[in-house]
Amino acid sequence: MIEARVYRADVIDAAGVAEVFRRERSRVLATMIRVVDGDFDLAEELVQDAFLAALEGWKDGLPDEPRAWLIGVARHKAIDAIRRRVRYRHRTHALAADLQASPLYQASPEELTVADDRLRLIFTCCHPALAREAQVALTLRTLCGLSTDEIARAFLVPTATMAQRLVRAKHKITAARIPYEVPTQGALAERTDAVLAVIYLVFNEGYAASRGDALVRRELCGEAIRLGELLVELTRASEAVGLLALMLLQDSRRDARVDADGELVLLEDQERARWDQVAIARGAALAELALTGGGPYALQAAIAAVHARAATAAQTDWALIAALYAALAARWPTPVVALNHAVAVAMAEGPAAGLALIDELAAELADYYLFHAARADLLRRLARDREAAAAYRGALARVGTEIERRFLERRLAEVSAS
Amino acid sequence: MQYLLLIYTPENAEAAMPPAEGRTMMADYLTFTQNIRKAGNFVAGDALQPTHTATTVRVRDGKVTTTDGPFAETKEQLGGYYLINAKNLDEAITIAAQIPGAKHGSIEVRPIMVFAPSA
Numbered sequence: 001m002i003e004a005r006v007y008r009a010d011v012i013d014a015a016g017v018a019e020v021f022r023r024e025r026s027r028v029l030a031t032m033i034r035v036v037d038g039d040f041d042l043a044e045e046l047v048q049d050a051f052l053a054a055l056e057g058w059k060d061g062l063p064d065e066p067r068a069w070l071i072g073v074a075r076h077k078a079i080d081a082i083r084r085r086v087r088y089r090h091r092t093h094a095l096a097a098d099l100q101a102s103p104l105y106q107a108s109p110e111e112l113t114v115a116d117d118r119l120r121l122i123f124t125c126c127h128p129a130l131a132r133e134a135q136v137a138l139t140l141r142t143l144c145g146l147s148t149d150e151i152a153r154a155f156l157v158p159t160a161t162m163a164q165r166l167v168r169a170k171h172k173i174t175a176a177r178i179p180y181e182v183p184t185q186g187a188l189a190e191r192t193d194a195v196l197a198v199i200y201l202v203f204n205e206g207y208a209a210s211r212g213d214a215l216v217r218r219e220l221c222g223e224a225i226r227l228g229e230l231l232v233e234l235t236r237a238s239e240a241v242g243l244l245a246l247m248l249l250q251d252s253r254r255d256a257r258v259d260a261d262g263e264l265v266l267l268e269d270q271e272r273a274r275w276d277q278v279a280i281a282r283g284a285a286l287a288e289l290a291l292t293g294g295g296p297y298a299l300q301a302a303i304a305a306v307h308a309r310a311a312t313a314a315q316t317d318w319a320l321i322a323a324l325y326a327a328l329a330a331r332w333p334t335p336v337v338a339l340n341h342a343v344a345v346a347m348a349e350g351p352a353a354g355l356a357l358i359d360e361l362a363a364e365l366a367d368y369y370l371f372h373a374a375r376a377d378l379l380r381r382l383a384r385d386r387e388a389a390a391a392y393r394g395a396l397a398r399v400g401t402e403i404e405r406r407f408l409e410r411r412l413a414e415v416s417a418s
Numbered sequence: 419m420q421y422l423l424l425i426y427t428p429e430n431a432e433a434a435m436p437p438a439e440g441r442t443m444m445a446d447y448l449t450f451t452q453n454i455r456k457a458g459n460f461v462a463g464d465a466l467q468p469t470h471t472a473t474t475v476r477v478r479d480g481k482v483t484t485t486d487g488p489f490a491e492t493k494e495q496l497g498g499y500y501l502i503n504a505k506n507l508d509e510a511i512t513i514a515a516q517i518p519g520a521k522h523g524s525i526e527v528r529p530i531m532v533f534a535p536s537a
Contacts, residue, residue, distance in 0.1 A: 176507045178507045
């Protein structure tokens with residue numbers, strides 16, 4: 001299959017077109033996928049062609065309704081494209097006739113622009129019948145307009161592998177007839193969870209960078225936040241609000257969490273003046289709004305908001321954070337949540353209290369480097385240097401990124417020296 | 419659109435099932451089949467004899483070889499199937515989830531490939 005052409009705003013340089021491209025591409029694409037009955041590849045081609053046509057057609061200025069103009073052009077090209085395509089030979093003529101006769105095709109471009117099809121698009125990309133990695137790739141490709149190459153680089157896989165992943169996912173959507181619909185009420189909550197998981201995964205891939213050298217991959221975080229905003233706008237679901245709040249609050253610290261040499265700076269050591277106060281204000285307000293729902297993202301956002309509101313690390317309300325983690329652990333009892341709860345307790349009540357809780361998790365988290373790192377830190381605070389050194393070595397044996405490795409090595413040197 | 423729902427269940431556990439439980443399962447299958455017939459989704463469906471009755475056939479260099487047993491040894495074995503009509507994968511998944519065997523086994527949902535008449 002032909003790799004779909006790369007969308008790049010910078011190759012469409014006529015006045016205004018690039019801006020419209022950035023603003024409208026995913027929405028026009030989402031509608032065109034519906035018009036051509038779920039054929040993602042064809043829709044991508046049509047949208048690309050429509051924007052190329054806009055370069056010529058908008059020379060004398062933008063039309064009144066750019067979106068309707070683009071959909072109108074793409075729709076006309078759909079019939080031609082379906083006739084022309086050889087690789088779908090078996091369904092060409094029937095499909096072209098079907099399309100022309102369908103109510104969707106008969107509708108005017110203005111009518112087609114009324115519904116925002118991006119919600120269908122999100123739910124289809126994140127359909128549970130697709131593997132999680134395919135959901136992520138497809139979401140970044142279609143909703144965010146990232147090229148296959150960009151997605152491959154973000155996830156450290158060869159471009160050919162990523163291209164194949166996308167081709168397979170799109171083929172499954174067509175072949176298994178994954179519906180291009182917003183799920184019905186009964187399935188909506190569960191399906192929304194899957195969408196939120198994909199968005200948060202994209203964010204974390206950009207923020208935490210579990211592999212490789214680049215600690216901050218701004219683009220992925222930015223895309224995840226934009227997707228979060230879109231989901232809030234389209235669904236108003238409280239967990240979507242919670243996730244958006246969480247991402248904004250975490251992202252507000254992006255400039256402070258790495259120093260001038262690219263080294264990781266812990267939350268307590270960060271220069272708080274470098275936190276993005278606009279993002280914090282927005283994130284904290286959304287976190288409060290989401291907390292009435294009491295979902296896991298809302299609780300995590302509330303925790304992030306407590307950190308964000310503390311003027312200095314020493315003024316952090318650790319008792320409140322420990323209580324929020326306890327609420328999170330009560331409903332989602334995972335070992336990682338328990339680890340975070342233990343760390344908060346250590347801050348609120350002293351390292352010994354936290355260490356006792358952490359040691360209970362040894363069996364479950366033996367392979368998790370942050371378990372060893374957190375334990376090492378508490379032992380260091382208790383001046384049990386030899387045990388701390390052993391725990392830092394345990395963390396180093398399991399750590400993923402270079403920046404985190406260097407941080408742990410510095411701490412290991414400190415406890416070994418004293 | 420047609421989907422084949424392949425029912426994989428732990429054959430030994432089912433064989434060891436107390437008779438009362440077995441009767442309940444049969445009744446559940448009958449109800450399920452009636453339901454999808456009434457709803458117009460049913461195309462075909464059968465239960466299969468256990469895998470110890472299976473024979474696997476291969477032709478290599480024109481020579482037919484047969485081996486005793488199923489194609490692959492798996493934890494759960496193909497024990498039956500339904501061929502259904504559904505408007506999309508979501509409907510097929512909803513129907514698959516109602517198959518009694520889904521509670522203790524797994525249902526593989528496979529879309530049927532449609533070949534176009536050659537032009």
